[in-house]
Amino acid sequence: MSQLDAPQRESGTIAPVTTIRTWLFPPAQNPTTPLGPAARRALWIEITIVLLVTFGLSGLSSILSLLESALAVEPLSEQTVALNAPRSSQELIDLARQLLGIVRLLAWAALGVYLLWRGGFGPKLVGLARPRLRSDGVPGVGLAALIGLPGLVLYLVARTAGLNLTIAPSILEDYWWRLPTEVLWAIANSGAEEVLVVAYLITRLRQLGWSENSSLVASSLLRGSYHLYQGFGGGFGNFVMGLVFGRYWQRTSKLWPLVIAHALIDSVAFIGYQALQGRVSWLP
Template sequence: MGGAGGTSRPDARATRIRSLLSAPPSGLPEITEPAARRLVGLEIAVVLTVTLGLSALRSALSLLDSLLAPIPIRDQQVALNAPAAQADYVDLAVQLVRVLQLFGWGALGAYLLLRAGIPLVRIGLDRTRPGRDALGACGLAALIGIPGLGLYLVARAIGVSLEVAPTTLGDVWWRTPVLILSATANAWAEEIVMIGYLLTRLRQLGWSADRSVLAAAVLRGAYHLYQGLGGFVGNLIMGLIFGRVWQKTGRLWPLVGAHALIDVVAFVGYALLPAGLIK
């Protein structure tokens, strides 16, 4: 009897997980009660204010400052991972605090979904398909990364993008692990907040799939405006593709993995280039 009871509980749990996986994120019921809708709208506003929405405002102001500068945009540079302190170990501490902040942003989005009664399996954050998720991440990284580099070069050639230096950190022992952590944290924060959290909540408010993806993609492009028009357009396209892939597959790990791979290659690859090859 004990053996039969021991197998029924895992079987029931597996059945429940399969049922959750088979239901797309868009299958969540729409919130219709006015007070609840207001609370969800307020929640979205708060989350975006303390995370990537505020980043979009800062990014727009940064682009405005670049446009008003006497130097043309094409002759300006922006660093994605720059030193934050003069002392090496203080700089390391600040870099790790930034990484922790990004992981916290993603954790906030995931936590609020859990508090709303939405298990993370519903947004594709589970360990049931590691192999397929890894292959999907590699494919998406190639799909986005290679054309993205071409778009950046075109934007630089026509003078609508700043020179983007993935890192200006010195050659210290902790540079590579910090760059990998930074890439992973960026991917976690952006994909959890912009895809898993925001698209789920917008759909619960009755937004259409297309409208939700477009809004999230525009916001993604907006918080990259500090890079110039090329950064905006490239990340807008990335947001459109990632949003649609998630809506079709319900899997979030491939998006997190693809984003992390793209950033790791950019950050670490740039850091390892010989000094003479860096403009």
């Protein structure tokens, strides 16, 4: 046992403090050799294109939506935004368009996995090995509770303070396919966001020499930006979610718990809203 190890074993306070510090301020990761100027330029071009096709463009659009809502006559809290809304007055066309939206998100996730794989980071390396109940499912449920419950409180507080729109998670018609479609939306949202915003973006920024903290903040800002259409509370809440999820991935290299947690949070929001709307006084 080295002298550096001894204090941590003998003291009941140093080891936990060291563990917390390591989680909050992890050492730099260097998954590849330093890139040359041409490779760095190509990587920046790839990141820009991917973000403009996916969540980067969504973030810019969300900023405009928030600006439009803020300039409206009605206060933010009196305006409503629906996360899942009908896309046609015809039932089957609505279903087809819902499924196309789901496929698009899954394609975004596949794009991120493919580009990482082409760059030498296979699914197993970025945390997408075969999912396991104990090592992936249990942490996923824990993360869902850690983020979901405080997130609901933050939303209610932000709306009361006039900093958030009223969110209607789902206003789909009560067709036979509503419930499975909402679950599919939750899965597609979680897959696309966690693959692209966490695994893809942080890995690419690591390759460019960014520190763990800098890449984490960039990832979290992106996540918060494309939720700003919900209001300031939605943007801030998802920024915090990004910090928690991103750091968990940086420290464990496990992506399935994030996908599971995100899918659970969205599923509960979509299904629970329609189940509780009009039945509880605290739900707008």
